[in-house]
Amino acid sequence: MRKYDKREVKKFEQVQTGVYCDQCETDIEQTPHEHFYEVQTSHNCWGNDSMESIREHDLCSMVCVTKHMHDYYNQEDVQESFRYEIVREDKSEIWRD
Numbered sequence: 001m002r003k004y005d006k007r008e009v010k011k012f013e014q015v016q017t018g019v020y021c022d023q024c025e026t027d028i029e030q031t032p033h034e035h036f037y038e039v040q041t042s043h044n045c046w047g048n049d050s051m052e053s054i055r056e057h058d059l060c061s062m063v064c065v066t067k068h069m070h071d072y073y074n075q076e077d078v079q080e081s082f083r084y085e086i087v088r089e090d091k092s093e094i095w096r097d
């Protein structure tokens, strides 16, 4: 038999404290731009294991998106199936815990 009681437990969780540009490392909330860009990169080189290739990136401006995309498609091992998906987000969508 297991018995239970209620006790106050102090624990730590990881919380989002900001969103930084993956290209220029600027705090996106501090930029003058109205929007920022969420980018997902992936490829189909490994068949069913391609889920592991999915990466999420936050970018502060189209200038950084352009540089980031250029770097992504100029990797040494780039393949035809490499994908680059961009979603433009309003900065008011950034939330803090």
Ligand SMILES: [Zn+2]
Binding pocket: 021, 022, 023, 024, 025, 026, 059, 060, 061, 064
């Ligand atoms: Zn940037």
